[in-house]
Amino acid sequence: MLEIRAYTEVLLTHPMVAAGPVPSAQDPDGVYPYESYAETSRRPVLKSYRFVTLENDRLKATICPDLGGKVYSLIHAASGKETLYAIPAVRPVRILPRQFFIGGGIEVSFPISHTPVQIVPVLYRTMETEDRIFVWCGERETRFGMHWTVEYSLGRNDDFLTQRTRFYNPTSEAHPWMSWSNAGVPARADTEFLFPNGPVLAHGDRMETLDWTKDGPRSQHDIDRMTGYFWREPDCQAFGVFTPSLGSGLYHAADRRSMPGIKLWSDGVGKHEAWVSQYSLDGEQCLEIQAGPIMDQSIKQELAPGGSHHHVEFWMPTDRRLDIYQLAVPEVELPDVEQIPLFGFARVEETGIWEQVAEAWRANKPELLPSPPGIDDNRWAISGYEELEAALRFAAASRPDQESAWRMQLGAWYAGKDRIDEALAELAASREDRAWALAARLYRRNKGDNARAAECYRSIRSQAFALHPQVSYERDLTLSGIGPQTLAEREYWLARTNALQDEWLAERRAAWLADSGRFAEAKRLLAGTAFQLIHQRYARTKLWRRIMEGLGEPEREAPAFLGEDDLFEFGAYREYGED
Structure with missing residues (x-):
């Protein structure tokens, strides 16, 4: 049997609350031009998702294009065992880049970790040949305008899922990127870690290098806190986990010359289990095994104009413990990498307006211009679309009645491309409330000019906009940076x-x-606030320590109710430094 099938299924889904109306350019808690989020609804709704299954007599893989193209489920056919943590609900949590991470499945990230399209639809295609079936998922991402496609395929007699990933940069600039394949698997106390020997960089509340053979944990039970492990010099090319109590496991193999990155992430048994429970329904635990073409997540590479990259890896579901030193990298015949499709922008509701603006500019027809997004519409000019610089100038010049809104978008586009002086010039010419707020952020973060930033906030005209929590939060940061003379205004x-x-x-x-x-x-205020958990952010922790110092009660460890992790700051997760 070799079968491919598409269908829809309803999942419980917790809606997201947007961070606010200010473009996410230069925002340490987001990534431009994507909308970022501040909290997750406690009550779910019902939502339909598209799924595609690849199945033979040995395994069944289910892919969800509507969840960023992730592998949702991977079943070992002979035993009927699920080897991934197949999420029962879409319940996002605060992890960068957009603060809407969901665990489980196999996530492919690009051009940053984690993927910015974790819970939104991407494009997909399927293909069948006599001996192999394929599904391709991907898009042209909006941050830099690069293409990514992940190919999942299954041969007639394969007992493994083949994953091939292709990246391509069609723009005129080089862009940074990283990519990891992140498999979320069920975690029990007896889940065994079957990883190579060699030196490992351990990332917990401190950074240390340990010898995996002598000092590495052997099972989930041996880890008492959230920790990531990166292999520096693995002595074999396979790794995986097996859980005896479940009778299931998942292994990964790849050529180390193209896939040197190996990572294990676990929240452990104990105080950090809540960090996993927040995206499950019943408190079930999940840990992550990861592989990537880069050694660790503190590193990015560059993709040159016209440059491309691809790599191949294999996922092996099983109902028994395997010897990683006996696992060979499978040899499969795949179509030429150039036959992997490159998709366009995936979500027309986000990108269609910018393509219309570019089309009007190319045709020199102002009548083709759409109306610009209003203050209640968080669509911002996509930085990955190079033609928008000229197109937005055309729109502003062609429609004097809409000039302010188009210049705000051009200012946001410049800020998203780190062209700060040009951004400030356009935002000043716009004088729209969103422009004032974004300019204030740029003056504070990029120019170190809190006084100028404060004047921008004082120029905002709409009371509703001025009182939005996002604006209120950033304005208070600005005023506090000026000094005690602003206490009354704050x-x-x-x-x-x-x-x-x-x-x-x-x-x-x-x-x-x-x-x-x-x-x-x-x-008392901090202790009485129900903070949702957020990874890799330490503002409240630093504030708590300052408060305790002021009370003459210095504490070494910040309390868990602050909702921030206690990891040593490491990795290229943030595009910009924390406030």
Whole structure:
């Protein structure tokens, strides 16, 4: 049997709350031009998703194009055992780049880790030959305008899933990238780690290098906190996990010359289990085994104009423990890599407007211009579309009645490409409220000019916009950077939203109390706020330590209720430094 099938299925899905109306350019908690999110709804809704299955007599792989093209399920046919953590609900949590990560399945990331399209649709195609079936998922990503496609294929007699990934840069500039294939598998106390020997970089609350043979954990039970392990000099090309209590496991193999990266991530048994439970329904635990073409996640490579990259890897579901030193990299015959399709922009509702603007510019027909996105529409000019610089100038010049909105978009586009002075010039010419707020961020973060940033906030005209939590949060950061002379102005703005149960505003109210010397009140406020968990962010931890120092009660470990992890800061996850 060799079968490919497409269908739809309903999953419980927790809606996301957008961070706000200010473009995500230069935002440490997001990545331009994607919309980022501030919290997850506690109550789910029902939502339909597209799925594609590849199946033979030995395994069944299910891919979900509507969840970024991830492998949703991988079943060992003979035993009927699921070898991945197949998420029962789409319940996103705060992990960069967009703060809407979901665990489980096999995620392919590009051009940053994790993928910015984790829970949104990408394009896909399928193909059948006499002896092999294929599904391709991908898009032209909007950050840099590069193409990525992941190919999953299954041969008639294969007991493994073949994954091939292709990247291509059609733009005129070189762009940084990283990529990891991240498999989320069920985690039990007896889940065994079957990884190569050799030196390993361990990333927990500190960085250290250990000898895996002597000091590495052997099972999930041996890890008592969230920790990532990166292999430096593995002595074989396969790795995996096996859980005796479940009778299932998953292994990975690839040519180390093209896939040198090996990683194990576990939240362990104990205090950090809640970091996994937050994206499950019943508290079930999940750990991650990862592979990549780069050694670790502190490193990025560059893809030159016209440059391409591809690599091949294999996933092996099983119902028994395997010897990684006996696992050979499979040899399969695949079509030429040039036959892997390169897709265009995937979500017309996000990108269609920018293609219309470019089409109007190319045709020199102002009448073809669409209306610009309004203040309640978080679509921002995509930085991966090079033609938009000229097209947005054309739009602004052709429609005087819409010039302000188009120049705001051009300013955001420049900021998204790190062209800060040009961005500030366009934002100043726009004078729209979104332009003022983005300009303020650029003055504060890129120019170190809090006074100029504060003047931008004071120029905002809409009271609704001025009181939005995102604007309130960043304005308070700006004013606090000026010094104690702004305490009264900060109090005025924070008091106007003091009835809102917003965790970001609570953080800034606590900061204002601390800056006012009211440390006990600041402590009570932080302790009484229900913060959702967020990875790789430490603003509240630093604030808590300052408060405790002010109370004369220094603490070494920040409390868990702050919702921030205690990892040593490592990795190229953020595009820009934390506030």
